[in-house]
Amino acid sequence: MIPNDSEYTEFVDILHKSQGNLLRGLSRAVLPAVQALTLGGVHEQRLFDTERITVDDITKYPKGSLAFLELINEVV
């Protein structure tokens, strides 16, 4: 069941209170990749150092780990 507009607005407020800074930090980190995928220029983009970090490694990180954000930022 899809929430109505009022419920969704309240939900976004909850999201902001619970993890607003996290999402803003991650959003900044992945923005170049999102822009590349939506507007073009994919070949120059990457999120992780894929020679060091495998998919399996990524799944080990807890959500919100600064170490995970570091992985993204160090190649951006």
Next chain:
Amino acid sequence: MLSLDELPNSLDVGSLARSLFSVDTGIQSSSSAAGIDPILLTCSSTQQQATPDLGQTGAGTDVSREAQNGSQYSPILNDLFFDNEETNVEPAADHSPNGNIQIASSIVADGEEAGGCHPVGIAVQSGKPTGKRTDIHQGISGQRKKLRGCETQPSVDVIGTYLIEEERKCQAWGHRTPQDTFLTPPIQQAIQNLGKGKTEVLAKILIHIGSPCLIGGLQDILESCKTQERCMAPETMNTFSRAERISLIASLSHTMSLCQLRRRYHVLQLFKDCGGPSTSTWGIAMTPSNPAHPSTKRGNPFNRSVADVTARMIQETFPDVESSTDEYTTKYRWISYLRRLGQRLHMLETRFGEGVLGLMLDQGLAGTDVGITDKM
């Protein structure tokens, strides 16, 4: 089904196959034995494989060791990634699973509700179905029983199951648990209060948005675009080996996810182009454009402004369709759906930045059950 032995000894294909078949190994039996829905555990099962000291057995142990040995962790440099004007950050130490301490801070304790510590036991309590739901399950059989492990689980089960699995990762890293950061009991309660039947959808968004599994999916899409695996010629597909076919399926999944990302991007742009942002907040929508001369139109001003955006979208998209026709009604319904989706994406973008679309893909890494659909 395939066994891993049938696959080439390629790192990429092997890794992919492990992800794809993780539910066919000991993981499935262990989750079933624990009475936990395997669907809900799919992502965390993959994570569990890679987490040390969690009692891995059988095939899961081998995979865990391999992943562990092959992983390298960069040292964490600082804790200055956030402006933190409203952050309640407590210094913490992120430990890598291989025992190396990495200096870090939690970056999620930014909620006003995140101040207190809460007992770990809350996860187990949260994992219990409500009494009402339990009664229903005990009183039915046959076909309806099959629904128990699927989408009819109350949202509290989604949160509880997630917390149990996420705690294991947090322990391995020395990271604060979600109950102490972004999923505190007050936040859980606030989600529960949003409305019966809707909390599960919203709880999943709250849990999955920005998760490593979803951001890893973004990386998958990038790599897939670069290698252009999806451009394989159809005439060669009949001669595919099974491993090649698995790779093709994964590549097609990446393409689908990319299409969904681009679709959301354009839905959002359409909403902006049609003046939608003025309806995105209640404060703006409920304020008359000229307080001295309030509008004399009947009805809720917010609903009118929403209808105006929808009408503007239709007018610009289908200028020749008469408003009194069935075709117009059909198109109005579709455009209304796009308007609502665009509005909700815009609210997220306004709060969390333009990159937020990359934090909420419809599917994450292969073999995981993490994803955020358009039912938001």
